[in-house]
Amino acid sequence: xxxxxxxxxxxxxxxxxxxxxxxxxxxxxxxxxxxxxxxxxxxxxxxxxxxxxxxxxxxxxxxxxxxxxxxxxxxxxxxxxxxxxxxxxxxxxxxxxxxxxxxxxxxxxxxxxxxxxxxxxxxxxxxxxxxxxxxxxxxxxxxxxxxxxxxxxxxxxxxxxxxxxxxxxxxxxxxxxxxxxxxxxxxxxxxxxxxxxxxxxxxxxxxxxxxxxxxxxxxxxxxxxxxxxxxxxxxxxxxxxxxxxxxxxxxxxxxxxxxxxxxxxxxxxxxxxxxxxxxxxxxxxxxxxxxxxxxxxxxxxxxxxxxxxxxxxxxxxxxxxxxxxxxxxxxxxxxxxxxxxxxxxxxxxxxxxxxxxxxxxxxxxxxxxxxxxxxxxxxxxxxxxxxxxxxxxxxxxxxxxxxxxxxxxxxxxxxxxxxxxxxxxxxxxxxxxxxxxxxxxxxxxxxxxxxxxxxxxxxxxxxxxxxxxxxxxxxxxxxxxxxxxxxxxxxxxxxx
Numbered sequence: 001x002x003x004x005x006x007x008x009x010x011x012x013x014x015x016x017x018x019x020x021x022x023x024x025x026x027x028x029x030x031x032x033x034x035x036x037x038x039x040x041x042x043x044x045x046x047x048x049x050x051x052x053x054x055x056x057x058x059x060x061x062x063x064x065x066x067x068x069x070x071x072x073x074x075x076x077x078x079x080x081x082x083x084x085x086x087x088x089x090x091x092x093x094x095x096x097x098x099x100x101x102x103x104x105x106x107x108x109x110x111x112x113x114x115x116x117x118x119x120x121x122x123x124x125x126x127x128x129x130x131x132x133x134x135x136x137x138x139x140x141x142x143x144x145x146x147x148x149x150x151x152x153x154x155x156x157x158x159x160x161x162x163x164x165x166x167x168x169x170x171x172x173x174x175x176x177x178x179x180x181x182x183x184x185x186x187x188x189x190x191x192x193x194x195x196x197x198x199x200x201x202x203x204x205x206x207x208x209x210x211x212x213x214x215x216x217x218x219x220x221x222x223x224x225x226x227x228x229x230x231x232x233x234x235x236x237x238x239x240x241x242x243x244x245x246x247x248x249x250x251x252x253x254x255x256x257x258x259x260x261x262x263x264x265x266x267x268x269x270x271x272x273x274x275x276x277x278x279x280x281x282x283x284x285x286x287x288x289x290x291x292x293x294x295x296x297x298x299x300x301x302x303x304x305x306x307x308x309x310x311x312x313x314x315x316x317x318x319x320x321x322x323x324x325x326x327x328x329x330x331x332x333x334x335x336x337x338x339x340x341x342x343x344x345x346x347x348x349x350x351x352x353x354x355x356x357x358x359x360x361x362x363x364x365x366x367x368x369x370x371x372x373x374x375x376x377x378x379x380x381x382x383x384x385x386x387x388x389x390x391x392x393x394x395x396x397x398x399x400x401x402x403x404x405x406x407x408x409x410x411x412x413x414x415x416x417x418x419x420x421x422x423x424x425x426x427x428x429x430x431x432x433x434x435x436x437x438x439x440x441x442x443x444x445x446x447x448x449x450x451x452x453x454x455x456x457x458x459x460x461x462x463x464x465x466x467x468x469x470x471x472x473x474x475x476x477x478x479x480x481x482x483x484x485x486x487x488x489x490x491x492x493x494x495x496x
Contacts, residue, residue, distance in 0.1 A: 024078075024097040026053065027087050033058050036092060045099060047071030077104040105267065130168070131448030132375050134470035138165040139381040142472050169470050186226045186324070190351035191255055191277055191344075192216045194227060195234065202238055202253075209248035217256045221277050221346035229320045236317050237281040237340050244285025244338060254280040260327075260343060271327045275346040282339040288332040296330055317342075363477040364390040367414035367484055371395045372402040372430060373446075374422045378469075382417065385473040386480065399425035399433075406434050413438055415484055420447035444483050446471070 018025060024042035026035050038046075038053035046053075046061065047070045061068045067077050077100050082093040141162040148155040195216060203212055223230075234253075241251050258278045265273045288296065297318040314330075317340075321328045325345050332338035369391050373379040376397070383393045394409065396402035399422055406413060416434060418427035425433075431443045448469040465483045467476065 018094075024099070026095050026097070027085070028058070028082070028093045028095050029090065030093055031091070036087060042097065045070070045076065045097070075101075077101045102267070129448075131469040132378055134165055134169050135448075136377045136381055138162060138169065138470050139385070139473050141165060142474065143384070165470070185228075186224050188222050188347060188349045188351050189225055189227055189230065190220070191223055191230075191279060192220050193351070194230060195253060195255070195279075198231060198234060202234075205235070205238060206242045206251060210242060210245055211250045213250060213252040215252060215254035217254075219257075220255050221257050221275065222349060222351050223277050223324075223344040224347050224349075225324045225344060226320075229324070233317050233320050233342060234279070234281070236314065237342075240314065240340075241281055241283035241285065241338065244283050244287070249284040249337075251284075252280070252282045254278075254282070256280075257346065258343065268327060268329070270322070271343075276326070276343040277346050279342040279344070280339055281342075282337065284337045287334045287336050287338055288330075289334050293330055293332050297328075363474075363481055365481065365484060366390050366392070368392040368394065368412060369415045369417060369480070370402060370405060370409075370413050370434075372399060372416065372418040372422070372427070374398045374419060378419075381473070382476065385476055388473075389477050389480075391480075398422050399427075399430040402430055403433060406438065413441060415442045415444060415480065417444045417446065417480070420445050442483050444479060 018027075018037075019039050021039060022041055024045045025039045026042050027037040028034070029036050035053050035056045035058060038048070038050055043050060043053065046068065048056070052071075061070075063069050063075055066079065067075055070076055079098045079100050081096045081098075083096075085092055085094045141158055144158045145155060145162060148158060195214070199212070199214070206212060238251065238253075245251070256278045258276050260271065260273055260276055262273055265271045296314050318328055321342055321344070327343045329341045329343075330338060331341070369386055371379060371382050371386070371393060373382060373395075374397060379395055379397070383395050386393045394405050394413070396405050399418075402416070402418070413434075416431055418430055420427040422430075427445050427447075431441075431445075435441050435443075442465075444465045444467060446467040446469060465479070467479050471479075
């Protein structure tokens with residue numbers, strides 16, 4: 001066979017292999033930085049024809065070292081493997097491309113999740129320390145206000161301190177929500193009923209220039225969530241939607257049953273497949289670009305003007321939903337509005353209708369209470385409050401001190417009030433030790449954030465009485481009477 005024919009056969013085989021290969025390939029001129037030829041798979045991936053590819057300067061589509069913009073505008077991330085070839089008597093490269101866009105997305109989601117987890121740990125620790133301080137500030141402010149006559153010139157100053165402390169407590173609560181370290185008290189909920197009870201308040205919140213539309217699916221499944229925290233999720237999403245429509249618009253709240261499959265779970269780190277209830281809050285507002293959307297859940301990130309937002313609204317939503325076992329996504333584009341979609345696991349149990357809370361008639365008592373708290377100022381506030389309500393108070397600086405007091409005290413101790421997190425021995429272990437010798441002892445835990453001693457993944461066990469810091473003296477007195485008169489102050493099951 002003539003040499004020319006051999007070369008032609010070789011060229012035809014190369015051309016056939018190039019054109020029909022399932023991997024995207026192109027022939028690239030490194031000197032002129034141009035694409036000389038592309039195969040069918042490359043055309044399919046990028047959305048350009050062969051004619052459009054031929055002679056195309058690479059900078060037209062390259063957006064980064066390994067990223068390119070397709071004809072549709074979608075950014076594609078690729079791994080490349082280049083081989084030097086002789087193409088029509090010119091030095092060129094045969095470049096084999098592998099689409100790793102989905103892999104790149106997963107890596108970015110993982111990096112984001114790790115960053116959020118690290119910031120969350122910091123936020124939780126800061127909130128814990130601040131909650132101890134705020135317990136002292138808010139508690140003594142209330143005591144001062146209660147002891148000052150209405151015409152005292154210092155009363156207004158004390159009330160302003162209380163208001164500032166309450167605002168600070170709200171901020172620490174948001175930090176705990178984001179960091180998933182607040183205590184949730186879930187129950188089986190009918191989401192449609194919850195939204196229905198909020199409708200009147202939401203209409204007032206958004207104003208008359210925004211039309212509120214509800215699309216609540218019948219036969220909606222139930223969820224196991226903390227109603228107060230779920231209300232907080234809805235309020236934050238509605239406020240964000242309202243702020244995105246300064247000139248008015250339409251805000252829609254929808255619910256439906258949905259199944260999240262493997263494809264969704266693979267694309268969203270930490271999400272499990274299964275049956276969910278979807279709550280979607282959508283607006284016709286300004287929308288967000290991709291960069292803004294990517295940072296939306298980060299604490300203190302805000303696009304609002306200074307003084308108009310803390311940047312904790314969406315991070316609070318993120319923390320509450322994730323701590324409740326769910327997932328939240330934001331879909332948005334500039335000028336086309338935003339849709340926030342919350343997915344909460346669906347349960348088959350019937351929703352519980354909350355019983356009307358029985359108000360305690362008297363907050364005073366004469367029982368003996370042992371207080372174990374390692375923060376001296378918090379301990380002093382608790383003791384002063386309880387003594388003021390008639391109780392006999394024994395105070396301990398920690399678990400070891402509390403054990404010694406219990407051992408030498410020969411009278412009845414009716415209630416143990418203990419901080420959850422203390423050096424060496426935590427509150428749960430202290431309660432278990434004391435109950436061995438005092439089986440009728442009731443227990444009230446208090447803490448600035450969740451801890452494994454009394455909660456499972458942030459979910460409070462039903463058997464456990466708990467008081468979240470910061471708390472007001474009145475709230476402490478009410479909770480003490482509730483535990484002493486009720487049956488929810490036992491620690492049985494608290495560590496099981």
